[in-house]
Amino acid sequence: MTAERSVAGSRAPEHYSPGRMTPFSINAFTVTSALGCGLAAQLDMLVGRRSGLRANDFTEHELATWIGRVGGLETAPLPERFSEWDCRNNRLAWLALQQDGLLDAIARARARHGAGRIALLLGTSTSSIGATEEAYRRLTPDGQFPAALRRPIIHTAHSLGGFVQRALGLDGICATIATACSSSVKVFAQAARLMRCGLADAAVVGGVDTLCGSVLFGFNSLELVSTEPCRPFDVNRRGISIGEAGGFALLERDGAGPWLLGYGESSDAHHMSSPHPDGLGARLAIGDALARSGLAAADIGYINLHGTASARNDEVEARVIGDLFPATTHASSTKGWTGHALGAAGYLESAISLLAIQHGIAPGNLNTTTLDPACGPQIRLDNAPLARPVALSQSFGFGGSNCVLAFGTERPH
Amino acid sequence: MPSPQTAAEQALAQLIVSAVNLEDVRPADIDPEAPLFGDGLGLDSIDALELALEISRRYGVQLRADDEENRRIFSSLRALAAHVESQRSA
Amino acid sequence: MNAAMQQETFVDGISFWAQRLPGWEIAGAVLAGRADPPVVAGRRPSPELLPPAERRRAPDSVALAMEVAAGACAAAAVDPAGLASVFATTHADLAITDYLCETLVRAPLHTSPTRFHNSVHNAAAGYWCIATGCHAPYTTLSVHEYSFAAGLFETLLQVASDGRPVLYVAFDIEACGPLAPITVSHGLLGAGLVLSPVRTATSRARLSWSTRPGGGAQSTAARSANTELIGGNAMAACLPFYEALAAGGGPVTLALGPDLLLDVVLDSCAPAPP
Numbered sequence: 216m217t218a219e220r221s222v223a224g225s226r227a228p229e230h231y232s233p234g235r236m237t238p239f240s241i242n243a244f245t246v247t248s249a250l251g252c253g254l255a256a257q258l259d260m261l262v263g264r265r266s267g268l269r270a271n272d273f274t275e276h277e278l279a280t281w282i283g284r285v286g287g288l289e290t291a292p293l294p295e296r297f298s299e300w301d302c303r304n305n306r307l308a309w310l311a312l313q314q315d316g317l318l319d320a321i322a323r324a325r326a327r328h329g330a331g332r333i334a335l336l337l338g339t340s341t342s343s344i345g346a347t348e349e350a351y352r353r354l355t356p357d358g359q360f361p362a363a364l365r366r367p368i369i370h371t372a373h374s375l376g377g378f379v380q381r382a383l384g385l386d387g388i389c390a391t392i393a394t395a396c397s398s399s400v401k402v403f404a405q406a407a408r409l410m411r412c413g414l415a416d417a418a419v420v421g422g423v424d425t426l427c428g429s430v431l432f433g434f435n436s437l438e439l440v441s442t443e444p445c446r447p448f449d450v451n452r453r454g455i456s457i458g459e460a461g462g463f464a465l466l467e468r469d470g471a472g473p474w475l476l477g478y479g480e481s482s483d484a485h486h487m488s489s490p491h492p493d494g495l496g497a498r499l500a501i502g503d504a505l506a507r508s509g510l511a512a513a514d515i516g517y518i519n520l521h522g523t524a525s526a527r528n529d530e531v532e533a534r535v536i537g538d539l540f541p542a543t544t545h546a547s548s549t550k551g552w553t554g555h556a557l558g559a560a561g562y563l564e565s566a567i568s569l570l571a572i573q574h575g576i577a578p579g580n581l582n583t584t585t586l587d588p589a590c591g592p593q594i595r596l597d598n599a600p601l602a603r604p605v606a607l608s609q610s611f612g613f614g615g616s617n618c619v620l621a622f623g624t625e626r627p628h
Numbered sequence: 629m630p631s632p633q634t635a636a637e638q639a640l641a642q643l644i645v646s647a648v649n650l651e652d653v654r655p656a657d658i659d660p661e662a663p664l665f666g667d668g669l670g671l672d673s674i675d676a677l678e679l680a681l682e683i684s685r686r687y688g689v690q691l692r693a694d695d696e697e698n699r700r701i702f703s704s705l706r707a708l709a710a711h712v713e714s715q716r717s718a
Numbered sequence: 719m720n721a722a723m724q725q726e727t728f729v730d731g732i733s734f735w736a737q738r739l740p741g742w743e744i745a746g747a748v749l750a751g752r753a754d755p756p757v758v759a760g761r762r763p764s765p766e767l768l769p770p771a772e773r774r775r776a777p778d779s780v781a782l783a784m785e786v787a788a789g790a791c792a793a794a795a796v797d798p799a800g801l802a803s804v805f806a807t808t809h810a811d812l813a814i815t816d817y818l819c820e821t822l823v824r825a826p827l828h829t830s831p832t833r834f835h836n837s838v839h840n841a842a843a844g845y846w847c848i849a850t851g852c853h854a855p856y857t858t859l860s861v862h863e864y865s866f867a868a869g870l871f872e873t874l875l876q877v878a879s880d881g882r883p884v885l886y887v888a889f890d891i892e893a894c895g896p897l898a899p900i901t902v903s904h905g906l907l908g909a910g911l912v913l914s915p916v917r918t919a920t921s922r923a924r925l926s927w928s929t930r931p932g933g934g935a936q937s938t939a940a941r942s943a944n945t946e947l948i949g950g951n952a953m954a955a956c957l958p959f960y961e962a963l964a965a966g967g968g969p970v971t972l973a974l975g976p977d978l979l980l981d982v983v984l985d986s987c988a989p990a991p992p
Contacts, residue, residue: 393839480855614844
């Protein structure tokens with residue numbers, strides 16, 4: 216197969232321009248991260264500008280970096296009835312499910328719609344690979360997994376979706392989405408498509424990703440992990456701090472909001488682990504999110520940026536924001552608080568964006584002292600009151616997968 | 629006509645071909661003075677990391693991608709071999 | 719979940735690759751029982767669409783996915799550059815998972831950056847977009863043994879929702895190392911489709927679909943000869959669907975989850991006039 220053969224005589228699909236979409240109400244949501252369990256803990260740390268990052272105490276082999284770790288997972292096994300699914304990632308999923316009245320809200324939605332009419336779409340990057348790593352550390356003398364870890368379902372990506380489906384007692388559409396760091400925002404787009412087509416009446420979306428050796432030493436091999444707490448958009452930033460997080464939201468057609476107003480998805484088509492130098496994919500995703508939500512750039516009060524504190528991401532993203540948004544838009548990365556939760560980052564930062572518009576506070580950047588000259592006036596160091604309760608949350612992943620969501624407190628007319 | 633590879637360059641050329649999976653390149657055919665990156669062998673930043681890893685494993689010499697000297701160190705097989713030799717004997 | 723029959727969808731491109739069934743021309747004939755499989759296994763596909771740097775880094779999973787993605791687009795005579803896509807893979811690159819886990823035990827600081835960035839579940843989709851210059855979105859998912867049906871469902875959903883053609887690629891590779899007895903998957907198996915919301919000059923089958931509650935016992939079984947041939951691969955659940963395509967049509971029921979079924983009816987159709 217050559218490029219010439221595959222393209223010869225071919226039909227080119229026309230450029231796809233989305234129209235305005237019907238918004239969906241987020242009738243319950245929660246998130247758990249290094250900032251604590253549930254929304255109140257996140258808000259308290261955001262307002263108080265206290266970071267959840269700590270020096271790496273997770274890896275057995277020394278690695279000088281900072282991490283956003285959720286405390287207590289090691290001593291909180293799943294209830295006995297879920298023991299087949301027990302692993303760090305599913306423990307975090309279970310912990311996150313217990314917060315903010317989420318289970319009650321989902322139970323009420325079940326009563327309204329039926330368990331088969333609620334879709335379950337969850338994002339992760341590495342799911343429970345930590346359990347596979349542990350099995351390799353504890354191989355039997357003849358090279359087999361230890362008996363306690365011979366559980367096929369925890370050594371594959373759908374460990375997450377399968378467990379939460381069981382835990383919630385849902386039997387509609389269920390999928391685990393793994394597009395690296397955009398995973399847990401793309402689930403909102405999928406949920407919108409499902410409900411638009413009448414294939415579900417409600418959707419539980421979310422993301423869970425936990426610390427593991429693969430990502431800590433993998434990002435270290437790319438020389439992307441910082442030896443200090445990450446400093447997004449700082450001129451002297453030295454890389455990322457890896458974190459973990461889990462959270463879920465319940466989407467329905469009707470409710471009191473806040474609202475998912477739009478989404479935009481794109482591909483960079485540039486490089487597996489570096490962003491497009493002009494941020495082309497990011498621009499396409501932002502444009503489509505604005506088009507679906509019927510918003511102009513000037514309508515956006517807050518943007519939660521991808522802002523990993525890697526040299527390349529922040530430089531490119533700062534230029535894109537400077538080009539597309541007015542100076543009145545307040546933009547920041549909250550990874551200085553939470554670290555980069557990878558496959559759960561998009562959901563975590565969507566939840567932070569929802570808190571921002573609900574409480575009228577736009578977070579700044581944390582740990583950052585001197586902004587990179589690439590930053591325009593949109594990117595702020597300090598928290599500030601939020602002028603317009605409309606937010607974007609943007610996530611850009613390895614493999615050039617980009618997704619941007621738009622949220623607002625009011626249902627547009 | 630490229631100048632011949634020294635013994636150290638031959639060993640390093642083999643390491644490069646194997647580390648970044650240059651299927652169509654024979655180690656002996658690498659011109660020691662030609663650029664490794666860009667138009668030369670076509671290597672990029674990920675390859676630089678992969679090479680740095682292999683060099684540290686094989687020779688115990690640490691290279692970091694953010695080293696400002698890297699442009700010179702990685703400029704050719706000859707420059708890289710010279711740097712590795714100087715660090716090993718340092 | 720009771721869903722009304724969705725709007726019609728058309729199968730514009732079909733591709734398939736397994737070591738004993740290298741390409742849809744051979745696979746279609748063998749899956750329909752019209753021919754015997756070749757005795758000699760095909761060589762691993764070489765992803766010639768990729769730029770040189772990406773090609774030499776491409777692991778088996780990427781090479782396989784690229785082969786069937788390009789094959790489906792070529793059969794549909796569609797330019798991949800504007801095509802949204804869905805990639806389903808149960809386990810992504812199992813050889814890299816084995817490598818990463820083994821290296822973490824032995825020498826974590828020697829983790830290969832190339833293999834790490836190839837380890838993401840969406841590596842094949844990312845390489846595909848680089849190779850084709852495609853800025854349209856892709857989705858990559860896994861639903862364990864339901865991965866093929868779930869990816870097909872997501873593709874059908876996107877076609878119905880957005881009214882544009884979508885590429886579907888499903889693949890899994892062989893497990894190795896200590897993981898192999900737990901996460902069982904043998905050989906390479908990739909399958910592709912281009913699905914379109916309207917009949918085109920390359921349409922070869924009309925597809926209607928719906929979902930209903932039900933257990934896996936109600937799903938269509940693959941022919942035993944085909945299961946023997948490639949049934950050990952984690953993506954082998956795609957076989958009944960491709961058997962129906964090879965047979966020129968028919969109903970297929972695929973398990974979409976523990977309590978959910980996807981009913982598909984395929985009918986051969988004439989291409990739209992040019």
